[in-house]
Every structure is written in C-alpha cells, then in structure tokens.
Amino acid sequence: MARRLYTLFLYLALPLILVRLWWRGRRAPAYRERWRERLGYVAASERQPLWIHAVSVGETVAIAPLVELLLARRPDLPILLTTTTPTGAERVRTLFGDRVRHAYCPWDLPGALDRFLRRVRPLACITVETELWPNLVHHCHAAGVPVVLANARLSARSARGYRRFAGLTKPMLQQLTRVVAQHAADGERFLGLGLPQQRLGISGSIKFDIEVRPEWLEAGGRLRRGWGEARPVLVAGSTHEGEDALLLDALAALRKTHPDLLLVLVPRHPERFDSVYRLCTDAGCKVARHSRQEPVDAQVSVYLGDTMGELMGFYAAADIAFVGGSLVPRGGHNPLEPAALGKPVLMGREVFNFQAICDQLEAVGGLVRVANGAELERECRRLLDEPGYCRQLGSSAREFVERNRGALERLYQEVETMLDRRLE
Structure with a gap:
C-alpha cells in the first residue's frame, strides 16, 4: 500500500517534474537533452549489460575504480552506466569514452522502469552509495534482476528519514540482493531498517583506492x-x-x-x-x-x-x-x-x-x-x-x-560472486 501511494504521488507530480527539468535547462541546457530516456525510452541492448547507476559526479568518480576493474577483468561484459545529472553524464564520457554505454536513469515510475528493463535486459543492477528507489528495486526484483547497493553509506540523519517511511523502506531493503556497506556503522543502520543480516557485507570505502594519476x-x-x-x-x-x-x-x-x-x-x-x-x-x-x-x-x-x-x-x-x-x-x-x-x-x-x-x-x-x-x-x-x-x-x-586501501578488491569479489551466479 505504501509503495502504491508513493507511486500515485509521483505520477501526480510528473508534470511538475517535467517543468522543473525544463526550467533547469534554462541555466544548464543539457537537462533538456535526451529527456525521453528518463521515461525509459532508451536504445535496446544487443547483449545483456551489467547496469551500474551512479546519480551524479561524486558517485561516478567513486565507482570508477570498480568499473575499470570490471573492464580489465571481464572485457566481454558490456556495461551500462546511468546517471541522473548531465554533469554525471559528462564525467562518464570523460572517464570511459566509448568503453561503456551511458543513459539517463529512468524516474522511479513503474511505466518508465518496465520500459527501461524490457529494452536493456540488464544482467544485474549495481546502485551506488545511497541510491535506493522503491519502484526501481521492486521492478528489478519482479523481473529477476539482482540489485546490489555498492559502497553503501547511511548516515544517522538519513536513517532517521528512512525510518519515518518504514512502510516503503523495509520491503525495499528485503528485496535487495546484497548491501556492501562502507563501514560497520553503516551496516548496522541498514539492519536496523530491516535488511536481512545474511545480505550485508562490509568492504570499507572504495574511495580509499583512488589512484593518483x-x-x-x-x-x-x-x-x-x-x-x-x-x-x-x-x-x-x-x-x-x-x-x-x-x-x-x-x-x-x-x-x-x-x-x-x-x-x-x-x-x-x-x-x-x-x-x-x-x-x-x-x-x-x-x-x-x-x-x-x-x-x-x-x-x-x-x-x-x-x-x-x-x-x-x-x-x-x-x-x-x-x-x-x-x-x-x-x-x-x-x-x-x-x-x-x-x-x-x-x-x-x-x-x-x-x-x-x-x-x-x-x-x-x-x-x-x-x-x-x-x-x-x-x-x-x-x-x-x-x-x-x-x-x-x-x-x-x-x-x-x-x-585504508583494499576495499575495491573486496567489493569486486562481491560483484563477481553475484555475476557468476547469474551466468551459471
């Protein structure tokens, strides 16, 4: 019921969301480009990709070492990297060029997500740090697409916010395949909100594995x-x-x-x-x-x-x-x-x-x-x-x-285990 009410609210707000996107485009014209992708109208995938969602610049930079490791160790695995902001899209292009495919992540609407999933057919979804959306997780779960929250963090402040919407939060966490948290404190907060213990892993923060180029x-x-x-x-x-x-x-x-x-x-x-x-x-x-x-x-x-x-x-x-x-x-x-x-x-x-x-x-x-x-x-x-x-x-x-280096390898092993299970 909570997710249905949340979805109804989003659909009612959709005209305002579109107007806001257009308004932001006055100062940053890139917001008006490829806007149909946000409704799930993306190009169909020839092969099942690993879908990685990083909302903007910070998350893209954070997950970049994992993407590089996947490209090096699993060169036959196509990768689709989604963001929600044009600055994130630009960073994807700067970091990876044509080695990965980029699209804007669909809004958390059932129609947009179903359309996106049908066209992309992702092998699995990795979402970065704090990007949890009830419909995204639910529709991936219904489609048999594993969802891993990687390099996950959850502040005490954010946990209090999630707790106020327990009817949305707990079912969403119970549908996640895995949460790989940065720190034990983050993991405890996820458990307190309803994540099953057996689905929690602790890697440390992959931000420590930054290479000075x-x-x-x-x-x-x-x-x-x-x-x-x-x-x-x-x-x-x-x-x-x-x-x-x-x-x-x-x-x-x-x-x-x-x-x-x-x-x-x-x-x-x-x-x-x-x-x-x-x-x-x-x-x-x-x-x-x-x-x-x-x-x-x-x-x-x-x-x-x-x-x-x-x-x-x-x-x-x-x-x-x-x-x-x-x-x-x-x-x-x-x-x-x-x-x-x-x-x-x-x-x-x-x-x-x-x-x-x-x-x-x-x-x-x-x-x-x-x-x-x-x-x-x-x-x-x-x-x-x-x-x-x-x-x-x-x-x-x-x-x-x-x-504090080493989190990247631990996170990679978690992802590889999930991929191997999917490819069996």
Whole structure:
C-alpha cells in the first residue's frame, strides 16, 4: 500500500517534474537533452549489460575504480552506466569514452522502469552509495534482476528519514540482493531498517583506492607554473552557494599579511560559474577564468575553475585544500581526493555524507574542521604561517589513505560472486 501511494504521488507530480527539468535547462541546457530516456525510452541492448547507476559526479568518480576493474577483468561484459545529472553524464564520457554505454536513469515510475528493463535486459543492477528507489528495486526484483547497493553509506540523519517511511523502506531493503556497506556503522543502520543480516557485507570505502594519476600531477605542475610557483595557493573544491562569499572574506583578511595568496574557486555545479564570477568581481577581486585560459599576473587574487572534470588537477596544484559542501548543510564532498595527493584538508562541520571518513581523518591529524568563516581564516593563516605544520597535515592525510586501501578488491569479489551466479 505504501509503495502504491508513493507511486500515485509521483505520477501526480510528473508534470511538475517535467517543468522543473525544463526550467533547469534554462541555466544548464543539457537537462533538456535526451529527456525521453528518463521515461525509459532508451536504445535496446544487443547483449545483456551489467547496469551500474551512479546519480551524479561524486558517485561516478567513486565507482570508477570498480568499473575499470570490471573492464580489465571481464572485457566481454558490456556495461551500462546511468546517471541522473548531465554533469554525471559528462564525467562518464570523460572517464570511459566509448568503453561503456551511458543513459539517463529512468524516474522511479513503474511505466518508465518496465520500459527501461524490457529494452536493456540488464544482467544485474549495481546502485551506488545511497541510491535506493522503491519502484526501481521492486521492478528489478519482479523481473529477476539482482540489485546490489555498492559502497553503501547511511548516515544517522538519513536513517532517521528512512525510518519515518518504514512502510516503503523495509520491503525495499528485503528485496535487495546484497548491501556492501562502507563501514560497520553503516551496516548496522541498514539492519536496523530491516535488511536481512545474511545480505550485508562490509568492504570499507572504495574511495580509499583512488589512484593518483600522472596526468593530475602534470596538470597541477602546469597550473603552478602559470600562477607563479612561489605563490601560496588555497584551492576550494566543490563549493556551494553561501561558501564562496565566506572564502572571499577569508581571502581579503589573509591577503593583508599574505598579499600574494591565490584563491582557486571550483564551484560544484556549472550553472553557478557565471554567478560566482560576478560575486568575485563585486568583491573587488581581479579574476582569471580557467575556461578562457586567462593569464594570472600578480594582481589576480582569484582563479575560477569553471570547467568540469579537472578538480584533481587543481587539488594537485594546491598548498591548502578546502572541500566544499561543508560550511553549508549539504553534507560535504570527498576529502580523500586532496588527501591522496598529500594536501592538508580543511572542511566545515556539515559532513554527514562523509562522517566516518572525516572523523577518522581528523583523528589522525590529516583534516581540520571549522565552524564558520572566521575559523576558516584562522586555520588557513596557521597553515600559511607554519610550513612544517602544513606539511605534517598533508603527510598524515596521504598516509591515512594508503593505510585504508583494499576495499575495491573486496567489493569486486562481491560483484563477481553475484555475476557468476547469474551466468551459471
């Protein structure tokens, strides 16, 4: 009954969903492209693929090592990778080219899902981190398609939300084939919501298995040469509305004692690139835009990273890394990306998406959390004034990542077991 009411609500909301998609297309035209795929109108598959769903950029990057491992070890297995955002689609193209097929994931509507499943005929479905949709799981289960929630995480906050809708949550969890959780605490929360014990596995987070690619280091080196290698650089990655102004305030205060400090702002969403540029110029900053390859002279105080897919190159060029989505209630983004590069990491306190990782990284001295703009300025100043402390923080961050590798292989073994059963 709960799922039927949920479905009725979605169908009633469908006109508004379509209008919102069209409205978002005003600022990001890619939202208006291939929109019929969201209703399940995808090209038919010649061979049964493994369907992997990663909602957007963060999930795509997180699952990329598993996709690479599958491509290497099971080259005859076709892979369909779905996302819900154009930025996620662009990241799929950047990472994999034509080695995988991309489509937009259908909305959680029975008609769209049945149409999608008939056309794709997936061998199995792997959905990433927190992507659980009642109709998706139900219709896959009814069609005999196993569903694995991989690299799964569930914060205490999210668990409370799911618990309020137990009539939807418990049946959905009982229809999952497997949940491979990042941490034991995540697993306990899934069990508390109704997941059968025998369907839970713990792998650790595959985000620790990030490989530092030579092209990131090369990009970082090119950027530093263009900026001036002696300049101190603060890279603020994946920022959200409300954070950029705080960073600009901190920059103004810090440049009184460090006049050559360069702030690199990398907004999370491309539709904000122009508004962040205007925010910087309104604050009196001279700005260079990466997309235009504008030169950086001594008067430039802000470099705007207004392209997609280059964040790791920016982090590689940093002296200090701030990870966004954490000074506003968005749950934070992945601190392991700059940590793997040996950068000292600063974040706000809104990190519920990465709570366990942030707690552990902070405990080993690789992360400093700040509550507001004033604390951000204070900690940046300490890192700039104390090079030894800055190096120690970065070294601790890198060592933390190295010690926790291995989750990728454990997750791969879980997936391989499921695939072998399907192919018997």
